[in-house]
Amino acid sequence: xxxxxxxxxxxxxxxxxxxxxxxxxxxxxxxxxxxxxxxxxxxxxxxxxxxxxxxxxxxxxxxxxxxxxxxxxxxxxxxxxxxxxxxxxxxxxxxxxxxxxxxxxxxxxxxxxxxxxxxxxxxxxxxxxxxxxxxxxxxxxxxxxxxxxxxxxxxxxxxxxxxxxxxxxxxxxxxxxxxxxxxxxxxxxxxxxxxxxxxxxxxxxxxxxxxxxxxxxxxxxxxxxxxxxxxxxxxxxxxxxxxxxxxxxxxxxxxxxxxxxxxxxxxxxxxxxxxxxxxxxxxxxxxxxxxxxxxxxxxxxxxxxxxxxxxxxxxxxxxxxxxxxxxxxxxxxxxxxxxxxxxxxxxxxxxxxxxxxxxxxxxxxxxxxxxxxxxxxxxxxxxxxxxxxxxxxxxxxxxxxxxxxxxxxxxxxxxxxxxxxxxxxxxxxxxxxxxxxxxxxxxxxxxxxxxxxxxxxxxxxxxxxxxxxxxxxxxxxxxxxxxxxxxxxxxxxxxxxxxxxxxxxxxxxxxxxxxxxxxxxxxxxxxxxxxxxxxxxxxxxxxxxxxxxxxx
Amino acid sequence: xxxxxxxxxxxxxxxxxxxxxxxxxxxxxxxxxxxxxxxxxxxxxxxxxxxxxxxxxxxxxxxxxxxxxxxxxxxxxxxxxxxxxxxxxxxxxxxxxxxxxxxxxxxxxxxxxxxxxxxxxxxxxxxxxxxxxxxxxxxxxxxxxxxxxxxxxxxxxxxxxxxxxxxxxxxxxxxxxxxxxxxxxxxxxxxxxxxxxxxxxxxxxxxxxxxxxxxxxxxxxxxxxxxxxxxxxxxxxxxxxxxxxxxxxxxxxxxxxxxxxxxxxxxxxxxxxxxxxxxxxxx
Numbered sequence: 001x002x003x004x005x006x007x008x009x010x011x012x013x014x015x016x017x018x019x020x021x022x023x024x025x026x027x028x029x030x031x032x033x034x035x036x037x038x039x040x041x042x043x044x045x046x047x048x049x050x051x052x053x054x055x056x057x058x059x060x061x062x063x064x065x066x067x068x069x070x071x072x073x074x075x076x077x078x079x080x081x082x083x084x085x086x087x088x089x090x091x092x093x094x095x096x097x098x099x100x101x102x103x104x105x106x107x108x109x110x111x112x113x114x115x116x117x118x119x120x121x122x123x124x125x126x127x128x129x130x131x132x133x134x135x136x137x138x139x140x141x142x143x144x145x146x147x148x149x150x151x152x153x154x155x156x157x158x159x160x161x162x163x164x165x166x167x168x169x170x171x172x173x174x175x176x177x178x179x180x181x182x183x184x185x186x187x188x189x190x191x192x193x194x195x196x197x198x199x200x201x202x203x204x205x206x207x208x209x210x211x212x213x214x215x216x217x218x219x220x221x222x223x224x225x226x227x228x229x230x231x232x233x234x235x236x237x238x239x240x241x242x243x244x245x246x247x248x249x250x251x252x253x254x255x256x257x258x259x260x261x262x263x264x265x266x267x268x269x270x271x272x273x274x275x276x277x278x279x280x281x282x283x284x285x286x287x288x289x290x291x292x293x294x295x296x297x298x299x300x301x302x303x304x305x306x307x308x309x310x311x312x313x314x315x316x317x318x319x320x321x322x323x324x325x326x327x328x329x330x331x332x333x334x335x336x337x338x339x340x341x342x343x344x345x346x347x348x349x350x351x352x353x354x355x356x357x358x359x360x361x362x363x364x365x366x367x368x369x370x371x372x373x374x375x376x377x378x379x380x381x382x383x384x385x386x387x388x389x390x391x392x393x394x395x396x397x398x399x400x401x402x403x404x405x406x407x408x409x410x411x412x413x414x415x416x417x418x419x420x421x422x423x424x425x426x427x428x429x430x431x432x433x434x435x436x437x438x439x440x441x442x443x444x445x446x447x448x449x450x451x452x453x454x455x456x457x458x459x460x461x462x463x464x465x466x467x468x469x470x471x472x473x474x475x476x477x478x479x480x481x482x483x484x485x486x487x488x489x490x491x492x493x494x495x496x497x498x499x500x501x502x503x504x505x506x507x508x509x510x511x512x513x514x515x516x517x518x519x520x521x522x523x524x525x526x527x528x529x530x531x532x533x534x535x536x537x538x539x540x541x542x543x544x545x546x547x548x549x550x551x552x
Numbered sequence: 553x554x555x556x557x558x559x560x561x562x563x564x565x566x567x568x569x570x571x572x573x574x575x576x577x578x579x580x581x582x583x584x585x586x587x588x589x590x591x592x593x594x595x596x597x598x599x600x601x602x603x604x605x606x607x608x609x610x611x612x613x614x615x616x617x618x619x620x621x622x623x624x625x626x627x628x629x630x631x632x633x634x635x636x637x638x639x640x641x642x643x644x645x646x647x648x649x650x651x652x653x654x655x656x657x658x659x660x661x662x663x664x665x666x667x668x669x670x671x672x673x674x675x676x677x678x679x680x681x682x683x684x685x686x687x688x689x690x691x692x693x694x695x696x697x698x699x700x701x702x703x704x705x706x707x708x709x710x711x712x713x714x715x716x717x718x719x720x721x722x723x724x725x726x727x728x729x730x731x732x733x734x735x736x737x738x739x740x741x742x743x744x745x746x747x748x749x750x751x752x753x754x755x756x757x758x759x760x761x762x763x764x765x766x767x768x769x770x771x772x773x774x775x776x777x778x779x780x781x782x783x784x785x786x787x788x789x790x791x792x793x794x795x796x797x798x799x800x801x802x803x804x805x806x807x808x809x810x811x812x813x814x815x816x817x818x819x820x821x822x823x824x825x826x827x828x829x830x831x832x833x834x835x
Contacts, residue, residue: 113566128622129566202568202592242571333666366666368648442574449575453669462667475648551591
């Protein structure tokens with residue numbers, strides 16, 4: 001009997017028995033609405049050697065489905081990079097040094113909202129927000145404190161900063177200079193992904209056009225001056241957190257990435273000069289196999305986009321390197337210990353998907369910022385996966401799974417449909433200005449909420465298996481007096497800095513912004529002259545205007 | 553509802569996470585409310601101004617950035633400064649339990665933490681904006697429970713429990729033709745029980761019995777002025793089954809509210825005519 005006949009016979013027999021032993025649901029679908037079959041067979045997997053070479057290839061080779069390095073985690077583990085930052089620069093510096101002592105291999109900085117939106121800590125708009133969701137950085141003095149006793153030639157630092165990313169990069173470079181570390185030795189990442197701020201995260205300042213200029217100025221400047229710096233981390237993470245499906249996360253992220261590449265090419269940059277420093281940031285959500293399929297599809301799609309659409313020649317331009325964070329929105333305030341298990345499963349998907357770096361969330365993040373103990377447990381989770389689980393001993397171990405290969409193809413096909421549609425609208429910037437991505441995401445978020453409220457989607461401890469809550473765990477509090485202390489620090493800085501040099505640097509910045517020069521050197525100079533983030537961003541607000549979204 | 557509750561969903565401070573705010577906004581719309589969303593980065597002053605201009609009954613604040621202790625009470629203060637203390641203020645987001653008492657003391661009526669169902673948010677708003685109703689939105693005088701309507705398959709088999717076990721007396725029986733129902737009234741103190749038996753298979757009581765079986769069908773409140781009571785209910789946003797009073801059993805004027813807006817209990821207003829009251833007293 002052929003495989004196909006045997007499979008049909010098995011299906012018939014199974015269907016016949018359903019009346020007596022029905023399945024849990026009439027039809028199975030995942031959150032991206034991809035139908036899930038009862039069983040996958042060789043007919044769904046890689047059909048031939050030719051198909052293997054075309055779809056999967058080898059690690060470190062086009063189309064990179066199996067991974068971007070030839071040895072992956074047999075060479076070295078992913079970078080364990082826990083996002084941290086709260087309160088003052090002193091407190092965050094202490095948390096950084098603690099995490100490095102605990103075996104963390106890279107830093108990841110969370111900034112407070114005033115910093116992220118380009119306000120000084122003493123600005124009226126900063127009321128109540130100073131130091132709350134990250135560290136408060138108003139000037140190079142704060143940055144010096146933040147990085148004190150951290151060797152910038154050895155530790156790579158990721159900074160979650162977008163609208164004023166170039167200002168924070170300038171501060172980082174000035175501190176490196178002070179530490180005696182040359183710019184071509186510093187490595188790290190700025191998120192610098194403004195498009196997803198309009199879509200999903202909300203810390204925009206300027207309208208899209210000047211914002212895209214700031215982004216491409218960084219591409220250009222770093223290609224020449226800071227060659228090891230990742231100039232952008234194009235982020236699906238927040239799109240997913242805002243409620244999108246896995247397919248939407250992938251499609252919108254790649255569509256945004258294409259808009260950045262196009263903008264840089266339009267600005268006259270050669271694609272292979274900047275593309276190797278582009279990096280990505282994805283979410284690791286609950287659906288284990290779909291997430292793995294998403295990461296694999298992402299690599300395959302990006303290599304094709306860069307090679308075929310943008311004509312990149314350097315293989316490093318084809319490689320999609322990405323950071324992963326486990327899904328914050330899946331954490332529950334109820335029974336917070338359950339979150340440790342969720343995070344473990346999500347982190348496994350990231351590792352099996354071939355991530356380059358990983359942040360694992362802490363169990364208490366649905367309640368407040370993580371305490372030191374829960375941040376350590378989150379790091380230990382990664383270490384157990386790396387050192388104990390055996391996940392890391394062979395490359396892309398799920399390749400060839402009928403289901404995973406089918407799902408990888410399916411996720412890819414559906415993502416291309418979205419990308420084609422966005423292309424037809426005129427690209428990601430137009431799609432965002434028209435609210436298209438926002439509406440798609442919101443609809444998916446609402447569908448999820450309704451499914452949870454109806455009990456169709458189970459959240460353990462929330463709509464099923466609830467219990468009376470025990471004592472709430474200890475939570476981390478930010479000193480409410482921090483705003484006042486930062487204001488005093490700023491007053492002192494303003495009184496003591498050389499006023500003329502400061503004013504001249506801001507004037508030069510204004511003139512450059514009105515023209516077309518690369519703004520990075522002007523930003524570095526303003527930072528050197530002790531201009532604050534608020535002062536710098538206010539100059540740019542004057543010249544560029546501010547973004548006011550339409551409400552959809 | 554004929555006149556929906558107006559809600560302002562607002563994001564105070566710099567927090568950009570509005571998935572929750574947007575989902576709640578749509579969910580409350582699906583619950584029949586009229587929802588205005590402010591968008592991101594609103595100061596407490598802006599929120600209070602919008603609330604007053606838009607004449608909302610409720611402001612829902614969302615914050616995930618930890619700034620709630622400073623920003624939520626400031627919204628309440630700004631509303632009070634504008635004489636709008638009657639606006640219900642609720643909040644939600646990433647808010648530790650131990651902060652909730654301080655927020656409530658500052659005038660935040662309720663804090664909804666992650667995992668709350670939209671239905672529960674809507675129910676809370678409905679229940680509590682009604683506490684802030686202006687006078688014309690309140691029924692002018694509820695005198696007592698007039699009667700409790702109980703659906704039965706057959707008066708003959710239902711009555712013995714009332715008459716023999718409880719020792720009550722049937723003082724009035726009546727067929728209400730247009731409702732396809734035969735009724736029997738028994739008096740308990742100042743309140744009647746009204747047993748309802750269907751006279752054919754298609755009237756409202758027959759349908760009730762098919763759906764839910766025998767049991768309590770409605771509660772009737774004796775009101776001083778049924779027309780004014782209906783106006784108030786309508787103004788407060790309740791759906792009405794009867795837009796105008798109609799003759800009910802026993803010579804009364806009656807009207808029903810829609811049970812979807814009254815927590816599943818069918819509510820009847822009834823105003824006794826002078827003659828009807830005497831008739832009851834005599835028998």
